[in-house]
Amino acid sequence: MAGFAAADSFSPVKSDLQLLPIRFERLGADRFLVGNMVGDMAEMTAAELDRLCALDLAPGDGLYERAFENLFVGSTEQRAQQQLLALRLRSRLSFLRAATPLHLFVVTLRCEHSCPYCQVSRQSKDRVRYDMDQATASKAIDIALSAPAPLIKIEFQGGEPLLNFELIRWIVVTAKQRAAPLSKRLQFVVATNLALLSDEVLDFSAEHDILFSTSLDGPRDLHNKNRPRRGDNSYELAIAGIARIKDRLGPDKVGALMTTTEASLDRVEAIVDEYLKQGLDGIFLRPLSPYGFAMKTKQFQKYRGTDWLQFWKRGLRYILDVNKSGRRFPEFYSSLIVRRMLSDEPIGYVDLRSPAGIGLGALVYNYDGTVFASDEARMLAEMGDRSFELGTVHEHSYRELVLSDTLVSAVANSLTQTAPQCSTCVFEPNCGADPVYHHATQQDLLGIKPLSEFCQRQKGVITHLFELLEHSPEDAAILRRWAS
Ligand code: SF4
Structure with a gap:
């Protein structure tokens, strides 16, 4: 009967890991909000974020598990994490089918x-x-x-x-x-x-x-x-x-x-x-x-x-x-x-x-x-x-x-997925494009986001809700009930 491989042969080596698309925003002196492309977010210190970016992770160190769980990293040997990201993105965008x-x-x-x-x-x-x-x-x-x-x-x-x-x-x-x-x-x-x-x-x-x-x-x-x-x-x-x-x-x-x-x-x-x-x-x-x-x-x-x-x-x-x-x-x-x-x-x-x-x-x-x-x-x-x-x-x-030129160009020109500022913003998967608002206030479909009150509101609202979900268990339970 063939034997099992030794336990350490199942431990990933650092070179097996790859960083998946992530974005981050500073929340405080040593606090960063890190997010993936489907809106999962986690709080990290500067040292943790550095280690994540350098793939300096090992099973059992806590950060490794959080990075996998939040789809911040994947294995170079398997495509499961990327496939999961693609599936989840497709589900989030499925409003386009109706x-x-x-x-x-x-x-x-x-x-x-x-x-x-x-x-x-x-x-x-x-x-x-x-x-x-x-x-x-x-x-x-x-x-x-x-x-x-x-x-x-x-x-x-x-x-x-x-x-x-x-x-x-x-x-x-x-x-x-x-x-x-x-x-x-x-x-x-x-x-x-x-x-x-x-x-x-x-x-x-x-x-x-x-x-x-x-x-x-x-x-x-x-x-x-x-x-x-x-x-x-x-x-x-x-x-x-x-x-x-x-x-x-x-x-x-x-x-x-x-x-x-x-x-x-x-x-x-x-x-x-x-x-x-x-x-x-x-x-x-x-x-x-x-x-x-x-x-x-x-x-x-x-x-x-x-x-x-x-x-x-x-x-x-x-x-x-x-x-x-x-x-x-x-x-x-x-x-x-x-x-x-x-x-x-x-x-x-x-x-x-x-x-x-x-x-x-x-x-x-x-x-x-x-x-x-x-x-x-x-x-x-x-x-x-x-x-x-x-x-x-x-x-x-x-x-x-x-399919009018007016609509196609307004939609195409306002995509947050590719817009300056939005495309690198940790809040993007949970935000939205509002070309009419930005045209009305800034005469710019895409919006100049650092000067946009819409952007300011979105950042403020999502950050506040994230803090409640992470640090206030009683409030988090209520928010989860509302969302379900
Ligand atoms: S509008 Fe602001 S908060 Fe929303 S994705 Fe763009 S930069 Fe981020």
């Missing part, structure tokens, strides 16, 4: 609110001029149903979309009829301030399983300050609407989004408390975007990225403590990022992916039939910048729109 699941129909630009931070430049009058018509909607439905994604989400936007509820009704019924023979599944969402919610809207929504997304900026005074309307009752209408939807359609049929204005910055606990009071299932602590009235009224310039980061950190601390007391209440941006950090699930969120989500993640059909690459792109167009206009529903097919 292109364009989200379709936003701007059914009207009219609105009865007059919010100073409005990002879509709403109009107050002229129904004929600013409402989408049936012929335009019909063409937009056909384009949406031509997208490869098996589940097509149609979101009604405005202005205030309930001002054109007749068209919403027609689109829902018509899209369902046309989707059936194509075996496409449909989901409908109305993004509304709820001021015009009626029994008729609720009945139709119950019949067609329509979801609602609304805005709630915090307690009464803050919400009404941010969202003025005649009667000064935006808050009252919003919370009454949330309660009616929960009651009539179910607690999971309505979600809310908040926008951080300068007035919100020192009130994050009160904002979170308002969401808890209304029985909402979590909160998305969103920064203000640089579009529409937010730019015209200079709301966007009123605070910096670092101010938002402090606001988010303080809010997250408060929310984690709420969760410790037994109530599950996620902060949705943290959940998304932690999910990216801890799993290889493809993340559909359009701002957190590269290739960018414009066009490939969402298309926007404006009230007049113009098609834009994202909601932000149409907001930019309302400000006179039509850089991300892809065509029109009246002349172009889905294929022509997503």
Whole structure:
């Protein structure tokens, strides 16, 4: 019987090891964050990082095991580590196989609110001029149903979309009829301030399983300050609407989004408390975007990225403590990022992916039939910048729109995988390309990352979440639950 080889013949020798692609960032005097190309990260001292780069590793020394576990090194004799990296990368990018699941129909630009931070430049009058018509909607439905994604989400936007509820009704019924023979599944969402919610809207929504997304900026005074309307009752209408939807359609049929204005910055606990009071299932602590009235009224310039980061950190601390007391209440941006950090699930969120989500993640059909690459792109167009206009529903097919020179060059020119700064950044696998934001703020699709508030926010958020995951076991357990 053949004998086994001696034990030491199974020990790798240094020359059998090879360094796989890694990136690193200094966290402190003798602390480095080291990451692989699929987002796994580990903290190391300078001496450990030196040893890793020199492949000065030996089984049993701890660093050897961490380096293998995090796919920082592989064996020259085997391709298993590289194959695992390739498989995981493919899984993380698999959102590309189900292109364009989200379709936003701007059914009207009219609105009865007059919010100073409005990002879509709403109009107050002229129904004929600013409402989408049936012929335009019909063409937009056909384009949406031509997208490869098996589940097509149609979101009604405005202005205030309930001002054109007749068209919403027609689109829902018509899209369902046309989707059936194509075996496409449909989901409908109305993004509304709820001021015009009626029994008729609720009945139709119950019949067609329509979801609602609304805005709630915090307690009464803050919400009404941010969202003025005649009667000064935006808050009252919003919370009454949330309660009616929960009651009539179910607690999971309505979600809310908040926008951080300068007035919100020192009130994050009160904002979170308002969401808890209304029985909402979590909160998305969103920064203000640089579009529409937010730019015209200079709301966007009123605070910096670092101010938002402090606001988010303080809010997250408060929310984690709420969760410790037994109530599950996620902060949705943290959940998304932690999910990216801890799993290889493809993340559909359009701002957190590269290739960018414009066009490939969402298309926007404006009230007049113009098609834009994202909601932000149409907001930019309302400000006179039509850089991300892809065509029109009246002349172009889905294929022509997503293969248009405008979209192809915007996506190709913004890849983080090859961009200066991003391509060597430890956060890249957990970050994303946002060409519309960088074009709007820096007139540069790729973005000058050292000067980008998007980049500053991403670095701050991912570093903070990494620290909590590594050094705060109770917080880490909550974050893991949110992400699962
Ligand atoms: S945007 Fe900033 S944080 Fe994101 S990958 Fe690029 S350099 Fe890194």
